[in-house]
Amino acid sequence: QQQVKQSPQSLIVQKGGIPIINCAYENTAFDYFPWYQQFPGKGPALLIAIRPDVSEKKEGRFTISFNKSAKQFSLHIMDSQPGDSATYFCAASKMGGGADGLTFGKGTHLIIQP
Amino acid sequence: GAGVSQSPSNKVTEKGKDVELRCDPISGHTALYWYRQRLGQGLEFLIYFQGNSAPDKSGLPSDRFSAERTGESVSTLTIQRTQQEDSAVYLCASSLWGISNQPQHFGDGTRLSIL
Numbered sequence: 545q546q547q548v549k550q551s552p553q554s555l556i557v558q559k560g561g562i563p564i565i566n567c568a569y570e571n572t573a574f575d576y577f578p579w580y581q582q583f584p585g586k587g588p589a590l591l592i593a594i595r596p597d598v599s600e601k602k603e604g605r606f607t608i609s610f611n612k613s614a615k616q617f618s619l620h621i622m623d624s625q626p627g628d629s630a631t632y633f634c635a636a637s638k639m640g641g642g643a644d645g646l647t648f649g650k651g652t653h654l655i656i657q658p
Numbered sequence: 659g660a661g662v663s664q665s666p667s668n669k670v671t672e673k674g675k676d677v678e679l680r681c682d683p684i685s686g687h688t689a690l691y692w693y694r695q696r697l698g699q700g701l702e703f704l705i706y707f708q709g710n711s712a713p714d715k716s717g718l719p720s721d722r723f724s725a726e727r728t729g730e731s732v733s734t735l736t737i738q739r740t741q742q743e744d745s746a747v748y749l750c751a752s753s754l755w756g757i758s759n760q761p762q763h764f765g766d767g768t769r770l771s772i773l
Contacts, residue, residue: 576758587749587764633700637758643713645691645703
């Protein structure tokens, strides 16, 4: 059973556009929702994270929107650049402890065309 | 400062051999995690250490997998009698504490190929 569902699987956007990646979860015990960026041959790097007590968080060009009632969250990348081309993963972890690790979505392969 | 370091970066071995993967976490990080990433897939959580204790080993895929950690330092993931299905990238992450909102910092992984 996939606990975090991510879409789309791949996405192509023109430079300057706003790619949007969506994730949905079922487990209401999740209380921390990070997004990771991964370049080929590298480990994932934390981009931005949100807790369910806020509906939106911005860091630079990256914004997370969070809808607690719908159990959905999304990543928006403003003024996208070719250097943003990478695979993006949403993730979730349960409140209280890290013992269950992060539960990851399957990833979105994003291409920003010049 | 230094990030999470993993070695070897690549490992090719024959089916049936044992392999040992190493992770050096960020200094001072008490929590350490191992994940597996199959080609084109998301990361699959394997095991978590708080200090040198692993409270739950149920995430390990089979009894051929084992992991240890020395104090709050290096960890090793050992796979015995490797199978082709074990081919994947094995990623290690560390965080300051083992609580949900502590950022996990990843190494670049060990790419394991079983012939």
